[in-house]
Amino acid sequence: MEELFQVGSITQTHGIKGEVKVFPLTDDISRFKNMKNLLLDGGKDGYINLDVENARPQKNLVILKFKGIDNINDIEKYKGKGLYVTKDNRVELKDDEYFIADLIGCDVFTDENPDVKFGTISDVMETGANDVYEISLENGENVLIPAIKDCILKVDIEGRRVDVHLLKGLMD
Incomplete structure (x- = not known):
């Protein structure tokens, strides 16, 4: 399997339309606005490929909405699970910046x-x-x-x- 990098974890749901609050594991939470695709640790179901529909900051968290997940019941079971990107999908860094x-x-x-x-x-x-x-x-x-x-x-x-x-x- 390709090397994965954790960028955050789902802390809880937000509202009833499938949005989640994510604790970011990055020094710049605005990077979530440019993320198009994330992998969710689905436990025994393996990694679930998710397309990001919307991302917005809220204090020290990020509110994420995934395409196709429109109900709280579809995402609630993933509270506490990690969100990952592949090496190819990591954000571009400036000179003298390193992961x-x-x-x-x-x-x-x-x-x-x-x-x-x-x-x-x-x-x-x-x-x-x-x-x-x-x-x-x-x-x-x-x-x-x-x-x-x-x-x-x-x-x-x-x-x-x-x-x-x-x-x-x-x-x-």
């Missing part, structure tokens, strides 16, 4: 020792001002590196490699 799922697992190298693996990105924390990459070191310890231009020198998603500069005090 968290693509960053996790990348090998990290420093500018001081570019031929020796420093660690692996194990998590990305979204702090508001900038993301922070959690690097699992070879010795089992973890280091946090801010995702700013002074620290992140080069990201090669295809090559699964991130080159970083360690600011003074980071490893003390």
Whole structure:
């Protein structure tokens, strides 16, 4: 099966005409307006292909309406289920933007020792001002590196490699 990426999960129904409230797993909920097709985790029924008819933000959630689902009874059973996109259907990113799922697992190298693996990105924390990459070191310890231009020198998603500069005090 093709690799899938979760973009949200259905929290509850909205009204009686088949709309749902979705908790988005993206930093920009306006991206849902451009999503045409989503895959719903149907549990034992497998993934259900859904065409998005309408999407609108509501506070920190998104209200979605799917084509062909016009009744609360048709969608209610999917509360708590995830919504996914295929890799081909992910939104286009700007330069120097990366999907968290693509960053996790990348090998990290420093500018001081570019031929020796420093660690692996194990998590990305979204702090508001900038993301922070959690690097699992070879010795089992973890280091946090801010995702700013002074620290992140080069990201090669295809090559699964991130080159970083360690600011003074980071490893003390």
